[in-house]
Amino acid sequence: MTEDQTVASHRIADDFAAKIETGELSPGTKLPSERTLVTTYGVARNTVQAAMRLLAEAGMVVPHHGRGVYVRTPAPLIRLGSDRYSPKYRESGLSPFKIECERAGKQPRFEVLSIDRTQPPRDIAEQLHVDADGPSVLRLENVFWADDDPVYRVTTYVPWTIAEGTGLVEPEVPHPYGIHGVLEDQGYPMARLHDVATARMPTLAEKAALRLPAGVPVIDLLHVSVRADGEPYEATRFVMRADMSSLTYDVPVE
Amino acid sequence: MTEDQTVASHRIADDFAAKIETGELSPGTKLPSERTLVTTYGVARNTVQAAMRLLAEAGMVVPHHGRGVYVRTPAPLIRLGSDRYSPKYRESGLSPFKIECERAGKQPRFEVLSIDRTQPPRDIAEQLHVDADGPSVLRLENVFWADDDPVYRVTTYVPWTIAEGTGLVEPEVPHPYGIHGVLEDQGYPMARLHDVATARMPTLAEKAALRLPAGVPVIDLLHVSVRADGEPYEATRFVMRADMSSLTYDVPVE
DNA sequence: GAGTGGTCTAGACCACCTA
DNA sequence: AGGTGGTCTAGACCACTCC
Numbered sequence: 001m002t003e004d005q006t007v008a009s010h011r012i013a014d015d016f017a018a019k020i021e022t023g024e025l026s027p028g029t030k031l032p033s034e035r036t037l038v039t040t041y042g043v044a045r046n047t048v049q050a051a052m053r054l055l056a057e058a059g060m061v062v063p064h065h066g067r068g069v070y071v072r073t074p075a076p077l078i079r080l081g082s083d084r085y086s087p088k089y090r091e092s093g094l095s096p097f098k099i100e101c102e103r104a105g106k107q108p109r110f111e112v113l114s115i116d117r118t119q120p121p122r123d124i125a126e127q128l129h130v131d132a133d134g135p136s137v138l139r140l141e142n143v144f145w146a147d148d149d150p151v152y153r154v155t156t157y158v159p160w161t162i163a164e165g166t167g168l169v170e171p172e173v174p175h176p177y178g179i180h181g182v183l184e185d186q187g188y189p190m191a192r193l194h195d196v197a198t199a200r201m202p203t204l205a206e207k208a209a210l211r212l213p214a215g216v217p218v219i220d221l222l223h224v225s226v227r228a229d230g231e232p233y234e235a236t237r238f239v240m241r242a243d244m245s246s247l248t249y250d251v252p253v254e
Numbered sequence: 255m256t257e258d259q260t261v262a263s264h265r266i267a268d269d270f271a272a273k274i275e276t277g278e279l280s281p282g283t284k285l286p287s288e289r290t291l292v293t294t295y296g297v298a299r300n301t302v303q304a305a306m307r308l309l310a311e312a313g314m315v316v317p318h319h320g321r322g323v324y325v326r327t328p329a330p331l332i333r334l335g336s337d338r339y340s341p342k343y344r345e346s347g348l349s350p351f352k353i354e355c356e357r358a359g360k361q362p363r364f365e366v367l368s369i370d371r372t373q374p375p376r377d378i379a380e381q382l383h384v385d386a387d388g389p390s391v392l393r394l395e396n397v398f399w400a401d402d403d404p405v406y407r408v409t410t411y412v413p414w415t416i417a418e419g420t421g422l423v424e425p426e427v428p429h430p431y432g433i434h435g436v437l438e439d440q441g442y443p444m445a446r447l448h449d450v451a452t453a454r455m456p457t458l459a460e461k462a463a464l465r466l467p468a469g470v471p472v473i474d475l476l477h478v479s480v481r482a483d484g485e486p487y488e489a490t491r492f493v494m495r496a497d498m499s500s501l502t503y504d505v506p507v508e
Numbered sequence: 509g510a511g512t513g514g515t516c517t518a519g520a521c522c523a524c525c526t527a
Numbered sequence: 528a529g530g531t532g533g534t535c536t537a538g539a540c541c542a543c544t545c546c
Contacts, residue, residue: 007534017458033512044536046300049513057311057468059455066512066543077452085507195503198331199453199471199496201313204271214311217453217471217496242453242471249449251505253339261515287531298517303532320524320531 008043012051020060020071027073031061034069059215059243072215075244076104078151082249085180085190085225095178097144106146113141115169117160124157127224127235138163140179146244150210153239162186162233180225183234191228197221197247202239210241217242262297266305274314274325281327285315288323313469313497326469329498330358332405336503339434339444339479349432351398360400367395369423371414378411381448381478381489392417394433400498404464407493416440416487434479437488445482451475451501456493464495471496 019025032040037048052069055061063069084096101108118139125132137157144152156179158168167182180190202210202218210218219242225234273279286294291302306323309315317323338350355362372393379386391411398406410433417423421436434444456464456472464472475492 009534014458021457035512044538046537047535050534052513054458057455058458058461063513064544065514066545068512079450082503082505083508190507192504192506195501196333197451197473197501197503198499199473201311201469201471203275204268204312207312215455217455219451219453245452247449247451247501249336249451249503249505250446251336251503252446253444254337263515289531298519300518301516304515306532317532318525319533320526322531 008041009047009050009054012037012041012043012048013054016051016055017058017060020055025071027071029071031069031071056214062213062215076106077246078104078106078146078244079246079248080221080238080240081247082193082195082251085193090181101146104146106149109145111143111145113143115140120157123222124235124237127222128157128159128232130159130161136160138168140168149241149244151241151244153206153209154236156234156236158183158234162188179234183225188225188227188231188233190225192226194224194226194232195221195247195249199242206239210239212241219245219247221247262295263301263304263308266291266295266297266302267308270305270309271312271314274309279325281325283325285323285325307468310468316467316469330360331500332358332360332400332498333500333502334475334492334494335501336447336449336505339447344435355400358400360403363399365397365399367397369394374411377476378489378491381476382411382413382486384413384415390414392422394422403495403498405495405498407460407463408490410488410490412437412488416442433488437479442479442481442485442487444479446480448478448480448486449475449501449503453496460493464493466495473499473501475501 016025016031025031031052034045034048034052037051038045041048052061052063056063060072061069062072078097078100081096089096098108116139117135118137119135120128120130120132120137120139122132125136128137130136136159138160140156140158142154142156143150144154158179162183163169166186168179184190198220199217200220202212202216206212206218212218219238219240221238221240223236223238224232226232270279270285279285285306288299288302288306291305292299295302306315306317310317314326315323316326332351332354335350343350351364352362370393371389372391373389374382374384374386374391374393376386379390382391384390390413392414394410394412396408396410397404398408412422412433416437420440422433438444452474453471454474456466456470460466460472466472473492473494473496475494477490477492478486479488480486
């Protein structure tokens, strides 16, 4: 990488970074043990660990307690597309997440954490044009799993005026087309979607909830569903582990 | 956060994480010096540093050499929208990046790193339907700055058959509407865009090029421009510092 | 039990910033 | 000059994994 002369831990990290980038060390390969590197580089173990930490933070290696440090194996990407709410999925009966999991050779699983009426966060209230100081929304919290990895932490908000008395509140009778099927029955077909995506490091809580290894950021996506008349009627925040997720948008230029 | 009892560095990190999340320590506040924390917590300085590192990796604090450790101040977001190629910007003569920088109170700057004919990366070649084993594309490398911060590292690829002999190769005469103005004149107006976005930690090279502090991931966006007949004619990879960038898509559901 | 990474100590010197 | 973070040493013990 950069020819970092002086700092020993950087030099060691650059050495391995170069070997990994050129493919000399392929994914899944075990690095020499820290105590081995201590002798080969003639430095203290802390220094070797600092080097390993740099590589781990860059997402290039994953340390396994008691086993060794390994070159990270890229995870297959689960794509979340701009067509995810398209009517075309109605006919097949398959959800985009299911399709993507199968493509990646993984078993999809959907977990409901909670369904309740509550006060929305300020940004959600603003997007949905509802009261930020009262229980103005129905909130649904879910987790999407691929095999044994939690991939998305998803929180959906629907104005209580829309959700009240619908199948959204009673999850025992699932709608065949999910939340958006129910909303469509209520007179809210989706005409446009409004997505805002950023990326950041996980909070300590998210890191635990999504079981994230070091060096893995999250994609933070705020989605708003809009009816043909311009009324926003549903907002969802996706917190996605970035090493297993991508967003795709195939859209017209207007 | 989680009540981590045993590990001293985690306990210290959790202490400060809680104070930052509740707002007891507001952005810009200076934390006590490491040597102070050594005495208040009764641990070695390495342990305090491990705690600070955990917070820095989570993007909560930023250490400044010789000055102290500070609670991170959120940077204003530069938005990159799905309308960024919209004809509507032609009339105003303003680029979306300029508009966003002004909104954020920053001075935009555009730097050309290189323009050359070269061999495309494999994924680009695939997207553009060109030869991956020859100099089949024109490559333009640029950096977008907001004040003194490099925000995007942008690499654009145009099939040589399209770019040859056009104003793209001769940058001395800039087209009023930029690259896409030239391409439109060549018979390539954009009908659709195809974006694929992921997030990851920067490589060591990117970390240096974008001057990224610890705990800041990058958004890696691959954009492909498509003509009305479905022909892809331009691909661009954006590497964006995530703490200053967001992607917005306001699009119809098809 | 042997080998691995995870954490910690108690020092030391260096590089940078402010005054 | 004095305070700050950045790096390093040479040890130590713990927790986990594999045989």
